[in-house]
Amino acid sequence: METQSCVEVKNEWGIVAARQAGRTLSKELGFGNVDQARITTAISELARNIYLYAQRGEIKIEIVEDKGKFGTKKGIKIIASDLGPGIPDLRQVMVDGFTTSSGLGAGLPGVKRLMDDFNIESEVDKGTTITATKWLR
Amino acid sequence: METQSCVEVKNEWGIVAARQAGRTLSKELGFGNVDQARITTAISELARNIYLYAQRGEIKIEIVEDKGKFGTKKGIKIIASDLGPGIPDLRQVMVDGFTTSSGLGAGLPGVKRLMDDFNIESEVDKGTTITATKWLR
Amino acid sequence: MNYTDNNIETSYKKILESYLNTGSEHVLYEAQQFTRTLLEHKTSPEELVSLHRSIMDQLYPELPDDIQASFDFLLEAMMGYGMAYREHQILRDRQQELEAEIDVAAKMQQTLLPREDVSVQGLDIGIVSVPAKKMSGDYYHYVKDQFGSIGLAIADIIGKGVPAALCMSMIKYAMDSLPEQQLNPSALLENLNRVVEQNVDDSMFVTMMYGYYNIQAHEFTYSGAGHEPGFFYHAKNDSFEDLSAKGLVLGVSKKATYQEYVKQLDIGDMVILLTDGVTECRMGEEFLEREEIVDLIRKSMHLKAQELAENVYRELSKLQDFTLRDDLTLIILRRQV
Amino acid sequence: MNYTDNNIETSYKKILESYLNTGSEHVLYEAQQFTRTLLEHKTSPEELVSLHRSIMDQLYPELPDDIQASFDFLLEAMMGYGMAYREHQILRDRQQELEAEIDVAAKMQQTLLPREDVSVQGLDIGIVSVPAKKMSGDYYHYVKDQFGSIGLAIADIIGKGVPAALCMSMIKYAMDSLPEQQLNPSALLENLNRVVEQNVDDSMFVTMMYGYYNIQAHEFTYSGAGHEPGFFYHAKNDSFEDLSAKGLVLGVSKKATYQEYVKQLDIGDMVILLTDGVTECRMGEEFLEREEIVDLIRKSMHLKAQELAENVYRELSKLQDFTLRDDLTLIILRRQV
Ligand SMILES: [Mn+2]
Numbered sequence: 004m005e006t007q008s009c010v011e012v013k014n015e016w017g018i019v020a021a022r023q024a025g026r027t028l029s030k031e032l033g034f035g036n037v038d039q040a041r042i043t044t045a046i047s048e049l050a051r052n053i054y055l056y057a058q059r060g061e062i063k064i065e066i067v068e069d070k071g072k073f074g075t076k077k078g079i080k081i082i083a084s085d086l087g088p089g090i091p092d093l094r095q096v097m098v099d100g101f102t103t104s105s106g107l108g109a110g111l112p113g114v115k116r117l118m119d120d121f122n123i124e125s126e127v128d129k130g131t132t133i134t135a136t137k138w139l140r
Numbered sequence: 141m142e143t144q145s146c147v148e149v150k151n152e153w154g155i156v157a158a159r160q161a162g163r164t165l166s167k168e169l170g171f172g173n174v175d176q177a178r179i180t181t182a183i184s185e186l187a188r189n190i191y192l193y194a195q196r197g198e199i200k201i202e203i204v205e206d207k208g209k210f211g212t213k214k215g216i217k218i219i220a221s222d223l224g225p226g227i228p229d230l231r232q233v234m235v236d237g238f239t240t241s242s243g244l245g246a247g248l249p250g251v252k253r254l255m256d257d258f259n260i261e262s263e264v265d266k267g268t269t270i271t272a273t274k275w276l277r
Numbered sequence: 278m279n280y281t282d283n284n285i286e287t288s289y290k291k292i293l294e295s296y297l298n299t300g301s302e303h304v305l306y307e308a309q310q311f312t313r314t315l316l317e318h319k320t321s322p323e324e325l326v327s328l329h330r331s332i333m334d335q336l337y338p339e340l341p342d343d344i345q346a347s348f349d350f351l352l353e354a355m356m357g358y359g360m361a362y363r364e365h366q367i368l369r370d371r372q373q374e375l376e377a378e379i380d381v382a383a384k385m386q387q388t389l390l391p392r393e394d395v396s397v398q399g400l401d402i403g404i405v406s407v408p409a410k411k412m413s414g415d416y417y418h419y420v421k422d423q424f425g426s427i428g429l430a431i432a433d434i435i436g437k438g439v440p441a442a443l444c445m446s447m448i449k450y451a452m453d454s455l456p457e458q459q460l461n462p463s464a465l466l467e468n469l470n471r472v473v474e475q476n477v478d479d480s481m482f483v484t485m486m487y488g489y490y491n492i493q494a495h496e497f498t499y500s501g502a503g504h505e506p507g508f509f510y511h512a513k514n515d516s517f518e519d520l521s522a523k524g525l526v527l528g529v530s531k532k533a534t535y536q537e538y539v540k541q542l543d544i545g546d547m548v549i550l551l552t553d554g555v556t557e558c559r560m561g562e563e564f565l566e567r568e569e570i571v572d573l574i575r576k577s578m579h580l581k582a583q584e585l586a587e588n589v590y591r592e593l594s595k596l597q598d599f600t601l602r603d604d605l606t607l608i609i610l611r612r613q614v
Numbered sequence: 615m616n617y618t619d620n621n622i623e624t625s626y627k628k629i630l631e632s633y634l635n636t637g638s639e640h641v642l643y644e645a646q647q648f649t650r651t652l653l654e655h656k657t658s659p660e661e662l663v664s665l666h667r668s669i670m671d672q673l674y675p676e677l678p679d680d681i682q683a684s685f686d687f688l689l690e691a692m693m694g695y696g697m698a699y700r701e702h703q704i705l706r707d708r709q710q711e712l713e714a715e716i717d718v719a720a721k722m723q724q725t726l727l728p729r730e731d732v733s734v735q736g737l738d739i740g741i742v743s744v745p746a747k748k749m750s751g752d753y754y755h756y757v758k759d760q761f762g763s764i765g766l767a768i769a770d771i772i773g774k775g776v777p778a779a780l781c782m783s784m785i786k787y788a789m790d791s792l793p794e795q796q797l798n799p800s801a802l803l804e805n806l807n808r809v810v811e812q813n814v815d816d817s818m819f820v821t822m823m824y825g826y827y828n829i830q831a832h833e834f835t836y837s838g839a840g841h842e843p844g845f846f847y848h849a850k851n852d853s854f855e856d857l858s859a860k861g862l863v864l865g866v867s868k869k870a871t872y873q874e875y876v877k878q879l880d881i882g883d884m885v886i887l888l889t890d891g892v893t894e895c896r897m898g899e900e901f902l903e904r905e906e907i908v909d910l911i912r913k914s915m916h917l918k919a920q921e922l923a924e925n926v927y928r929e930l931s932k933l934q935d936f937t938l939r940d941d942l943t944l945i946i947l948r949r950q951v
Pocket residue numbers: 414415433434435436437441604
């Protein structure tokens with residue numbers, strides 16, 4: 004089983020390829036069909052953001068392990084990065100609500116809700132890196 | 141085809157009987173399956189309100205016609221009436237929002253949204269009569 | 278009927294199976310009750326589809342591949358609704374918080390209005406003031422002077438809700454800090470106009486009518502700043518006339534001046550002050566005519582002023598389907614003796 | 615990809631059919647894009663189920679009765695989600711309206727804060743004040759006297775959002791109407807305490823620190839009313855100490871009195887005033903220690919006071935995942951020469 008894959012996103016085909024990679028990996032790892040769909044949707048949204056706002060970037064998907072007190076848990080980690088314009092006001096884009104009003108209702112807060120962990124780093128004119136993880140229960 | 145029916149509501153069986161009457165009539169009149177389900181849900185909510193807040197009352201369902209400029213339209217009209225405690229502040233119960241938060245999300249504003257026309261008359265200690273109509277498009 | 282996370286699947290299977298066997302309405306009623314439970318558990322709609330699919334798999338192990346795949350497809354298509362549903366929950370929490378906040382603010386705002394009921398010898402007074410939303414942009418105020426006469430203000434901040442409420446609190450502090458000429462209508466409006474002009478955003482205006490009722494002479498002296506005309510009722514010939522006053526809205530021009538008008542009241546005569554929330558009551562597409570307001574007043578005119586005001590409000594509220602489009606204030610003064 | 619009401623059915627059929635033929639990820643992506651369109655059309659989730667059912671009927675005319683019935687059942691179970699979905703739309707409209715209102719009110723509130731940047735000879739001043747929500751319950755204010763010295767207030771209304779904002783506007787009008795002793799910290803707090811005690815709801819309190827910086831003597835005289843301690847930085851030995859003042863929160867007791875404290879500033883010394891939004895910055899379950907704030911200040915101490923304040927704010931905001939739990943105000947005064 005592959006434990007990692009990396010997809011370049013510069014058009015809608017890239018979005019689909021990233022989705023496919025995420026679905027395959029999450030299925031292999033044993034996620035149920037709803038969680039598979041959620042992980043895929045999160046990847047789709049992140050890839051679409053790259054395509055729409057930064058023109059190009061990449062989506063890395065990897066299987067991760069966390070050794071905690073109660074045993075080892077496995078999960079899937081998405082890293083979406085681009086060298087695009089960056090986000091000037093992170094606080095604003097992370098505010099829940101109707102930034103996402105029409106359309107799929109996703110946006111970054113939507114992605115955050117689909118996953119368990121979420122982190123965003125962005126610098127204007129340097130680019131954005133978003134990391135999101137979902138753990139197997 | 142029956143064009144009218146009247147069901148006494150004083151327990152959950154009455155709620156189901158009212159639903160059944162509404163579903164049959166709306167099907168006969170030619171409503172699609174989504175509209176059938178909506179009319180039935182509206183009846184269900186109104187009957188449930190009677191059962192919960194007034195203990196007993198009745199649901200009348202009838203086929204109505206409206207002769208307008210653009211021809212005659214047919215519809216189904218629900219009249220839910222009880223001699224219960226009445227509603228002291230109509231303005232408050234008709235406010236949309238989280239009165240309906242958990243549960244089916246219905247309440248009276250929900251019923252109003254399911255139907256086309258909606259009217260409510262209520263007097264404290266005298267009872268409540270709600271009339272709601274859905275037109276065939 | 279109480280479902281736990283564990284038996285949600287069992288319950289759904291039981292209900293669905295029972296429906297497939299009987300097709301009865303009773304089971305569909307049960308299904309809707311079951312959905313209530315799912316919603317309480319914050320189960321997403323795509324989870325419902327997934328649940329449905331897995332139960333169908335159990336009930337029909339021979340389910341054709343295409344049918345199974347069609348459920349997968351439906352689940353995928355439902356994802357967007359799942360996201361909207363989760364957004365809804367967040368939105369509802371935030372809204373609940375916002376509404377709670379505005380409740381507190383509205384309570385604070387109520388303390389800006391006069392606390393005691395007005396009671397003036399020989400006058401029957403009724404006041405109703407209802408915000409369209411929780412916070413009001415209408416304001417009224419009265420103060421009794423040493424002779425037992427009263428000064429009476431009614432104002433409407435153009436705009437509603439929170440900004441209007443902030444502006445209203447400013448008007449209140451401004452009126453409090455005005456010197457003693459409080460009872461002289463034109464001077465009072467001129468003073469207030471300067472305060473509003475200086476302190477309030479250019480996009481915000483205030484209309485006001487201020488009147489002084491002289492309890493000895495039974496004279497009502499008033500001035501107005503672009504405010505909706507009230508009514509004057511002549512008991513002798515049982516007729517209503519408009520009570521209007523020329524004058525610029527507050528806050529537009531530093532140098533506005535205001536004219537004073539005087540009305541003599543005989544026994545039974547009424548002064549009726551109101552905001553445009555009363556007269557611009559809308560039913561569907563149509564506005565109520567001022568004559569219709571008069572009709573509403575006539576209907577309850579035999580009652581005490583307070584009941585009269587409350588009846589008119591109740592009728593207006595019903596005509597508008599219990600949804601006020603604008604804050605509504607109605608003040609009635611009737612000479613009794 | 616643009617769908618009209620008429621071709622929604624055709625499109626869904628095409629996409630579903632293509633999925634059943636190919637099972638490809640690309641079609642599932644299309645399905646989610648299609649859902650976007652449904653959501654834009656305000657199509658309800660039960661309508662999606664109904665659409666799915668009717669397309670399956672078309673694609674498989676031989677669909678077993680039970681499968682068809684199972685779709686009817688799913689539709690019925692989905693009704694509750696449909697109602698939640700429609701409620702969501704209404705809620706969103708109302709929320710949008712509320713937020714727009716609060717935007718206007720927040721803009722009005724901004725006009726209550728000092729308009730110009732402070733510029734005082736020999737002092738390097740930096741101020742950052744950020745509300746947790748749109749409206750702030752933190753307040754700051756400064757005024758220069760005829761000697762070029764400044765009086766400086768920082769206050770925190772206990773409570774957030776709209777009610778705190780209403781209270782803050784009262785504090786502002788109250789400070790404006792205080793007579794000339796504005797620059798005497800203890801007298802100012804005593805006066806203000808009386809105003810708050812009389813006018814503000816019992817459940818609402820205000821903490822404040824007021825200081826006067828004498829530009830000739832380089833002395834900072836201050837009093838506090840239950841306010842979060844600031845910091846004092848000694849350049850000579852590169853050390854921070856707490857800047858605290860005993861005194862009752864405003865609005866609790868009519869007769870509260872306030873003590874004055876004096877600090878002498880040498881070149882490079884700093885007075886740092888703040889609200890508890892800075893110190894009670896929470897990361898997950900843990901509060902930041904005051905020493906960690908000091909570390910953040912040290913990190914940017916080589917910069918101008920304004921940049922220093924902004925850097926500290928940026929770090930705190932990031933530590934909290936860009937979600938402030940409380941309004942945050944940070945004022946830095948540094949003696950330059
Ligand atoms: Mn208004």
